[in-house]
Amino acid sequence: MPTASASPQAISQVSLSTGARPDLATLPPPAAIQQLHHYAYKARDAEETRHFYEDILGLPLYHIIQSDHVPSTGEYCPYTHFFFRLRDGSFIAFFDIGDDEKALPSPNTPLWINHIAFRVDSVQELENTKARLQAHGVEVLGVTDHHIFKSIYFFDPNGIRLELSAQLADAVQMARESTTAHARLAEWTARKQQWRAERAAGASSTPLKPQHNDRPEYGGKR
Numbered sequence: 001m002p003t004a005s006a007s008p009q010a011i012s013q014v015s016l017s018t019g020a021r022p023d024l025a026t027l028p029p030p031a032a033i034q035q036l037h038h039y040a041y042k043a044r045d046a047e048e049t050r051h052f053y054e055d056i057l058g059l060p061l062y063h064i065i066q067s068d069h070v071p072s073t074g075e076y077c078p079y080t081h082f083f084f085r086l087r088d089g090s091f092i093a094f095f096d097i098g099d100d101e102k103a104l105p106s107p108n109t110p111l112w113i114n115h116i117a118f119r120v121d122s123v124q125e126l127e128n129t130k131a132r133l134q135a136h137g138v139e140v141l142g143v144t145d146h147h148i149f150k151s152i153y154f155f156d157p158n159g160i161r162l163e164l165s166a167q168l169a170d171a172v173q174m175a176r177e178s179t180t181a182h183a184r185l186a187e188w189t190a191r192k193q194q195w196r197a198e199r200a201a202g203a204s205s206t207p208l209k210p211q212h213n214d215r216p217e218y219g220g221k222r
Contacts, residue, residue: 038091046096059084117163
C-alpha cells in the first residue's frame, strides 16, 4: 500500500498494476481546469472541413501545425493539424493525413452516442443555423427539447455528429440539479451491479434500464 511519502509516479504505477484506487489525500491537488482547449478529430480533407466549419458554421480557421512526425509518440505520419476558434477561445481541431478517408465508426457504439455539442445564445440561432445547414444539403434533426436546453443535430463531412444547444435552465436550476447528481449515479451503479449478477447467472437478458425516466414523452412505455 503506498504511503504518504510515496511519489505521485510511484502511486500511479501501483494503482495501474493492482487496479486499486490510491488514497486521494496522498496525491497532489488536481489542476484548475479552466475550459476546453481543443477537441481533435480526423478529417477526410482539410478544405472540405474548412468550408463546413468556417463558411457554414462561422468558426474562423485560426491556427495550423504541420509536421512529418507526431510529437507525442515520435512516429512518422505526415499531417496538417488545423484549428477553428470558438467565441470562448477554445478550439475544435482536425488532422488531415492525406489519405482522403474518414475515421471509421466504432462497431459497438451507436452513431448518436459519440458527438460534440456547442452552445449558442438562443433557440432562434438554432433555427437560423438549421436553415443554413439545410441550404447546403445537410440533414438536420431537431429542434429537440431536452427540458434544460434545446438542440439540433447533424453530421459534418467527416462523419462526426455535432450538436448545437441553446440553454433554457438558469444557473439556479442547474445548481439545484447538481445536488442530486451523485445520488442518482450511485443508484444507477447499484442497479448495474445487480444487473451484472443477474446476467452472469442467466436470469436476465434485457437491457439495463435506469431507475428514472426523465424523458417519458419519447418512446412510450417499455
